Amino acid sequence: MQHTISVIVENDFGVLSRVATLFSGRGFNIDSLSVAPTNEEGLSRMTIVTRGDEQVLEQINKQLNKLIDVLKVLDFSDGSAVERELALIKVAAEDDSRTEVLRIVDIFRAKIIDVTPKSYTVEATGNPMKIDAILELLRPLGLKEVVRTGSVAIGRGAKGWNG
Amino acid sequence: MKMNGARIMLECLKKEGVDTVFGYPGGTVINLYDALFDFKDIQHILPRHEQAGTHAADGYARATGRVGVAIATSGPGATNTVTGIATAYMDSIPMVIITGQVPTALIGNDAFQEVDIIGITRPCTKHSFLIRDVKDIAITMKKAFYLARSGRPGPVLVDFPKDIQIAQGEFHYPETVEIRGYKPNLSGHPRQVEKAVTMILESRRPVIYVGGGAVLGGAAEPLTQLARKLSIPVTTTLMGLGSFPESDGLSLGMLGMHGAYCANMAMTGSDLIIAIGARFDDRVTGKLSTFAPHAKIIHIDVDPTSIKKNVRVDLPIVGDVKDVLMKMIKQTDKSKDKLAGYISALAPWHSDIDGWKEKHPIAYKQSSTIIKPQFVIQKLRELSDDDAIISTDVGQHQMWTAQFFQFNKPRTLLTSGGLGTMGYGLPAAMGAQAAFPNRQVITICGDGGVQMNIQEMATLVQNKLPVKIVILNNNFLGMVRQWQELFFDKRYSSTCMELPIDYRKLADAYGAKGFLATKPGEVESVIKQGFKENGPVIMEFKIAREEKVLPMVPAGASLNEMVLNA
Numbered sequence: 263m264q265h266t267i268s269v270i271v272e273n274d275f276g277v278l279s280r281v282a283t284l285f286s287g288r289g290f291n292i293d294s295l296s297v298a299p300t301n302e303e304g305l306s307r308m309t310i311v312t313r314g315d316e317q318v319l320e321q322i323n324k325q326l327n328k329l330i331d332v333l334k335v336l337d338f339s340d341g342s343a344v345e346r347e348l349a350l351i352k353v354a355a356e357d358d359s360r361t362e363v364l365r366i367v368d369i370f371r372a373k374i375i376d377v378t379p380k381s382y383t384v385e386a387t388g389n390p391m392k393i394d395a396i397l398e399l400l401r402p403l404g405l406k407e408v409v410r411t412g413s414v415a416i417g418r419g420a421k422g423w424n425g
Numbered sequence: 426m427k428m429n430g431a432r433i434m435l436e437c438l439k440k441e442g443v444d445t446v447f448g449y450p451g452g453t454v455i456n457l458y459d460a461l462f463d464f465k466d467i468q469h470i471l472p473r474h475e476q477a478g479t480h481a482a483d484g485y486a487r488a489t490g491r492v493g494v495a496i497a498t499s500g501p502g503a504t505n506t507v508t509g510i511a512t513a514y515m516d517s518i519p520m521v522i523i524t525g526q527v528p529t530a531l532i533g534n535d536a537f538q539e540v541d542i543i544g545i546t547r548p549c550t551k552h553s554f555l556i557r558d559v560k561d562i563a564i565t566m567k568k569a570f571y572l573a574r575s576g577r578p579g580p581v582l583v584d585f586p587k588d589i590q591i592a593q594g595e596f597h598y599p600e601t602v603e604i605r606g607y608k609p610n611l612s613g614h615p616r617q618v619e620k621a622v623t624m625i626l627e628s629r630r631p632v633i634y635v636g637g638g639a640v641l642g643g644a645a646e647p648l649t650q651l652a653r654k655l656s657i658p659v660t661t662t663l664m665g666l667g668s669f670p671e672s673d674g675l676s677l678g679m680l681g682m683h684g685a686y687c688a689n690m691a692m693t694g695s696d697l698i699i700a701i702g703a704r705f706d707d708r709v710t711g712k713l714s715t716f717a718p719h720a721k722i723i724h725i726d727v728d729p730t731s732i733k734k735n736v737r738v739d740l741p742i743v744g745d746v747k748d749v750l751m752k753m754i755k756q757t758d759k760s761k762d763k764l765a766g767y768i769s770a771l772a773p774w775h776s777d778i779d780g781w782k783e784k785h786p787i788a789y790k791q792s793s794t795i796i797k798p799q800f801v802i803q804k805l806r807e808l809s810d811d812d813a814i815i816s817t818d819v820g821q822h823q824m825w826t827a828q829f830f831q832f833n834k835p836r837t838l839l840t841s842g843g844l845g846t847m848g849y850g851l852p853a854a855m856g857a858q859a860a861f862p863n864r865q866v867i868t869i870c871g872d873g874g875v876q877m878n879i880q881e882m883a884t885l886v887q888n889k890l891p892v893k894i895v896i897l898n899n900n901f902l903g904m905v906r907q908w909q910e911l912f913f914d915k916r917y918s919s920t921c922m923e924l925p926i927d928y929r930k931l932a933d934a935y936g937a938k939g940f941l942a943t944k945p946g947e948v949e950s951v952i953k954q955g956f957k958e959n960g961p962v963i964m965e966f967k968i969a970r971e972e973k974v975l976p977m978v979p980a981g982a983s984l985n986e987m988v989l990n991a
């Protein structure tokens with residue numbers, strides 16, 4: 263089963279490789295990983311999408327918590343978070359397919375951010391399932407390049423991660 | 426007062442109470458060594474190999490409970506420490522390793538003797554630091570020592586570039602340290618403790634299963650008290666030996682692959698296992714699916730990742746084992762009314778255990794013509810001091826030591842359990858002897874492993890460290906040969922050490938004394954002569970070449986499927 267975990271880390275030298283080493287060394291999967299600084303000085307936040315049964319997830323949680331640079335591990339497996347991903351999609355667009363792309367973009371409330379006579383570049387955001395869906399629809403028209411950020415997630419409700 | 430970074434580093438070590446370091450000089454630590462030259466508060470011991478220096482720091486740490494310190498230069502010096510660091514990591518030994526590094530401006534340039542030692546050791550250190558500013562030396566060292574010794578201990582590496590050693594700065598050692606991502610949970614939860622005692626009082630076939638965590642956590646006292654109060658038999662892992670006196674009637678000895686019959690049978694028959702600072706390693710559990718089929722499990726450990734890693738656990742208690750055990754003792758005292766009934770209900774269990782002990786005690790066939798290794802171990806116990814410190818190397822001799830020596834005190838056995846590092850025994854003994862110049866320190870080695878750090882003979886002689894080196898010489902890589910005998914049709918592929926070595930001459934070459942016993946009748950006198958010497962000695966025993974370590978649970982078999990004689 264897929265799980266989304268947020269990890270609050272010290273913005274220190276080597277922290278990314280510590281987390282990566284932990285996953286590779288113990289045979290845990292990473293489906294996606296994104297990292298960027300937070301609003302708090304010196305802290306970064308990683309969002310990791312991983313898979314495994316409950317026991318594996320418990321180990322991942324505990325092992326992450328054990329890393330000295332990790333302040334907090336938030337497990338969003340229970341659907342308690344809003345998840346979003348951004349994708350940049352370069353799709354072939356000539357003659358008839360130009361309007362088809364525009365129609366799909368419109369339905370998904372995506373945006374065209376670059377245009378050439380032969381292509382459109384589309385910016386789409388949404389939960390990862392929505393991104394999968396738009397890619398499925400654009401695929402037959404000719405995908406030239408796809409860049410996805412991986413999920414980021416934030417807990418629902420009024421509270422921040424530390425209260 | 427301004428001083429250079431090298432001197433600041435030494436002042437930090439002094440503040441941490443370090444009295445001995447094991448290190449090897451080189452280009453990127455030459456400034457540090459220059460500062461050491463007239464720094465009288467720290468004894469520096471020069472091993473003959475950085476691996477040995479790191480094991481010596483580890484042996485020092487295991488024997489004393491303090492943080493061991495090793496120093497190496499960048500590049501090859503640093504990579505030579507890796508085996509020592511991994512050995513310490515697997516057994517949770519508190520250590521700080523200081524490695525020289527090329528000047529910060531050159532890092533990443535493939536400079537001469539540059540290696541990314543932090544990257545190389547990341548999976549086998551508790552944490553690591555690269556010092557990038559002379560102002561950061563003190564806080565980094567404060568953190569390094571705090572991390573190494575607190576919670577679940579472990580090795581911490583500090584990479585110390587040459588330019589930072591040269592740079593001038595002020596020395597202020599911080600009184601306290603705060604690491605916001607590191608808050609080990611030391612205090613056992615009272616409700617969990619209460620539940621644990623209730624579960625014990627309801628059990629009829631309880632076993633206490635103790636690992637190295639009880640030794641590291643200084644929990645031998647309360648463990649012994651609790652076991653006696655509740656009349657619970659105690660088995661230990663290799664790493665747990667010494668945490669509970671094996672001379673006690675409740676002791677089952679070691680469990681697992683080469684454990685005692687009674688210990689493995691007790692685990693299999695138990696209805697409640699109380700695991701203390703142990704991690705259910707595969708050498709202990711045997712086949713997981715048939716491990717302790719009838720038992721509920723209480724697991725006490727300071728490291729939450731150890732809990733539920735390999736086996737299901739009914740009651741986890743995260744906390745310092747000493748704290749938890751002391752709380753359990755108090756809780757037991759509150760339940761006095763139930764105690765008598767509980768104790769009398771244990772009678773059938775104790776009689777089962779006595780039956781197993783009697784049926785297959787740890788034993789061997791004595792010989793009048795050829796030296797049995799087990800006999801040597803028994804004689805060593807008999808003739809050595811009560812508080813002697815024993816280190817072992819890795820192999821058959823290690824298991825015979827565990828089975829036959831009888832350890833009654835914590836921190837008297839130094840052995841590489843988790844990594845199983847050949848070459849560990851001699852340098853670890855050297856570290857222990859440096860810490861305790863007046864105690865008897867004995868290392869029990871095989872003829873294979875002793876060669877892996879034999880160069881440390883020079884360090885022993887030079888520093889007047891009177892380690893007694895025992896070599897159980899079977900002219901085989903015995904443990905591997907045993908597997909080949911049992912599982913590979915006696916195809917002894919590369920396990921025979923064809924070349925006999927004259928260890929008396931070897932001792933002589935280093936300026937030490939060597940003794941040899943070839944017959945059972947000579948064992949006692951060789952040990953006595955060796956122990957009488959004031960300096961380091963080698964005592965070689967030519968032992969029965971194809972003696973096996975038994976009992977043995979073959980890899981992948983259940984704990985109760987022991988091979989008792991083969």
Ligand SMILES: Cc1ncc(C[n+]2csc(CCOP(=O)(O)OP(=O)(O)O)c2C)c(N)n1
Pocket residue numbers: 818819820821822823845846847848870871872873874875897899901902903904905
């Ligand atoms: C560094 C290292 N290399 C290889 C091994 C594998 N190994 C485990 S025991 C053993 C044999 C050890 O032989 P010896 O030191 O003579 O001890 P004995 O088993 O004969 O008592 C070997 C090769 C190891 N544990 N460590």
Ligand SMILES: [Mg+2]
Pocket residue numbers: 871872873897898899900901902903
């Ligand atoms: Mg041998």
